[in-house]
Amino acid sequence: MKLNYTIATLGSHSALQILKGAKDEGFKTLIVVTPDRQKFYGRFPFIDKQMVIPTYKDFARVDAQLQKQKVILIPHGSFVAYLGVAGNKEIKTPYFGNKKVLDWEGDRNQQRKWLTEAKIRQPRIFKNAAEIDCPVIVKGFGADGGQGYFVAQTQKDFAQQIKSFAAPTSAATESKKYLIQEYIVGVPMYLHFFYSPITKQVELLSMDRRYETNVDGIGRIPANQQMQMPISPSFVVVGNSPLVVRESMLAEAYEMAERFVTASQKIIDQRGIFGPFCLETIVTPDQKFHCIEASCRIVAGTNLFIDSSPYASLIYDEPMSTGRRIAREIKIAIQKKCLEEVID
């Protein structure tokens, strides 16, 4: 089926997955791209068209043009990183998702309220250093791909490290610079969900573990050598690796996701969150998920499953990436003449 719409996105993050999925579902595809990435995205024949802007911050320059071309824009992690919440809200091209969610996703305090409303387990938060009574992770505000963290064992250790801690620049507009969070000793698991406002169903499509430099490399250095080396741990996400979870924990995974959706409909607006989202958890030895963050959009870990996913294959009899699932939702909305329900 050829569809008379074009799916577009910014050239970064999960653009390949999104546009491949769109093409597989019968859409035309367009990428908004900076000059340095034109050649790269030009390699892939499923991208029908390029629209070039000097930097991603200049998106507004092509907004009017896109509107004329029956384009639906799919946001991903780079949208907030480059355009900010305000920049996203100013976009006039039809945009997949509910923009009101951005205010809640982007502010750690609001996000915490949301997760609390959804009765999702979270690490403790310490309002100030004097409250620290366990190992903590200190994070700069704002989602900037994993930089701007440190781990402290004690109040004293915190006092030492905070001196040289530069909160990430994207947090510049926020009143407080960092968050002091209980450090949960467990293993990371990132759960990729999709909520369809049309079927009213949550779907778990895949899972991953982030691959972070250098913390995912230091375990390969024996402890006695580490002690002699000047290693400062960093958590920069440069990739992802696949996981599945113990089946007895899947029911809770689904229920967390449903409570997260329901809570959003209560505290944000009637539509709440829909489309892809990710609950980023640490799993402790009592087999509990502790949610350290929620991402209210497609996450990069889904790039592992462009071709196939064990969980998606339980729901679909064809390869169904998160990118393709988005395009499928839009296609169904067009067919049911309710496109306005999934765009903003």
Place this chain on the structure above:
Amino acid sequence: MKLNYTIATLGSHSALQILKGAKDEGFKTLIVVTPDRQKFYGRFPFIDKQMVIPTYKDFARVDAQLQKQKVILIPHGSFVAYLGVAGNKEIKTPYFGNKKVLDWEGDRNQQRKWLTEAKIRQPRIFKNAAEIDCPVIVKGFGADGGQGYFVAQTQKDFAQQIKSFAAPTSAATESKKYLIQEYIVGVPMYLHFFYSPITKQVELLSMDRRYETNVDGIGRIPANQQMQMPISPSFVVVGNSPLVVRESMLAEAYEMAERFVTASQKIIDQRGIFGPFCLETIVTPDQKFHCIEASCRIVAGTNLFIDSSPYASLIYDEPMSTGRRIAREIKIAIQKKCLEEVID
């Protein structure tokens, strides 16, 4: 092809994989499920029917009903965990596999004899603390998902830690409470095999590495920080991640599996083990497999490969999970009119 049989299992462990595979092979499917998981398993349209019991220990209540419905039951890890060896033997519904194997799987001493008969390399066992002359791992008897382990460096260290070690409850009926095993420093590899009593062939279908909390998280904490933190390592399996092995080691993997099957036919009974099993190994720098345990049934690591597996694709030209492979074997047995050969 529609088959006039129903494949059923308990709602846990690898039930989704088993029933998806059964449906793909043309069977009707049924899940025996506790009330708290009805909603979860209700999400998947490939599960035709639910039968509800208060707890998994109450399986006997539905046994008679299942027998009337041409059901074939596929056991997985939760069967022994919830019903015990005796409970499994009492099941009257046709049961895929040889129940005599359960006695050998469930008792570490018997399993050791079996692996020894199969000439499969195993860690040394210390009969008592006085024999300890290298780092050891101390495990409670019984398969309970990875809890009830500790690592000791010396006799003195062992004496210290054993005081606070509670052997897992499922081992309560066994005379000895724990096993002291040489700690092998290497990397874990779990090899998923299937032996067909019809073709007499072993097939390697996939491989995984367990994802254990918190031991798979602590390597991300720099050594100097770990030294300051009160971390007690635990080995609770909460997921799995995929692996492939060096091709030059595959021949030995296949031969170990064949020796394991042959040994079972000698020491258990003529049928021995058939269907899925897993050799759980540690691989040392000399490229040798050291088998730390054998699981004589489908293992959860196969859930990674519901959609596809590099090894299965060498044997089958369609996606072949272990769950589907079981259903395929039953289908072939039905077609060849030798179903009794694969059930107990």
Place this chain on the structure above:
Amino acid sequence: MKLNYTIATLGSHSALQILKGAKDEGFKTLIVVTPDRQKFYGRFPFIDKQMVIPTYKDFARVDAQLQKQKVILIPHGSFVAYLGVAGNKEIKTPYFGNKKVLDWEGDRNQQRKWLTEAKIRQPRIFKNAAEIDCPVIVKGFGADGGQGYFVAQTQKDFAQQIKSFAAPTSAATESKKYLIQEYIVGVPMYLHFFYSPITKQVELLSMDRRYETNVDGIGRIPANQQMQMPISPSFVVVGNSPLVVRESMLAEAYEMAERFVTASQKIIDQRGIFGPFCLETIVTPDQKFHCIEASCRIVAGTNLFIDSSPYASLIYDEPMSTGRRIAREIKIAIQKKCLEEVID
């Protein structure tokens, strides 16, 4: 399509992938195998024929026979390991690839020149111990699967460890025994490329992380226990696990690969490198690739993707392993009557 050619390789490394891919593309297949592996490779019906030699060093014995049978030989890691560069050059059977590349791949100094010409970031090299001013990794010359490495923190530490370091035997003919390289603290990423001399395009087909014993196991041991255990780290590759990379780094990955190809055409000969190759990198927190080695042939990490790969699925609408991609290239060359362009 049935092709009147036979694809052959040595029975090791990635032979299953190569021959499965060849069969899928319509070729006849043959494996040259030692007696101990006949049974193993006999399990796979996509291998049409076996040719037995006492050891892989005896390849010359069958060379004449293969030439008569319209065979095209696909080299992999075991070819250089068993036959040496000279042994490969003596092969008269048509051989996929450019043999001149072997001289550049096999000599670390030449490889370094090549990577420098390609403007690919590399770790610093120290000409002698007196220059060491940071943690270093000391490697024996020659590719022997990961043995023959040690990490030293200081000049003193180096002096201590070099005493007991036996450079690998395959390096016996080289004048210098080891290489002292800056130890990059980051995470490993191995990028699997394919360059087609027919389309003149580079394709990124997949990525992996090596699974090395025992260094990928020691991170599971808490630091305080490691300090008490006599662990000597080793880097023997026994498997691989899958990865994807951050999309914003993919453009640079492609460009590195193109510069690598272009540089080879300048410094080696007009044809330069073609077919599969791998850039083995460490990624640092500034999101830069540091190339620690290049492999100029199919690497074992591609065995993860025999069935499917997220990156290959962006280029091909069917499963495309590196092994199959090689066969596809040969098939196209045959159809275009330019087979001589891809063989040596």
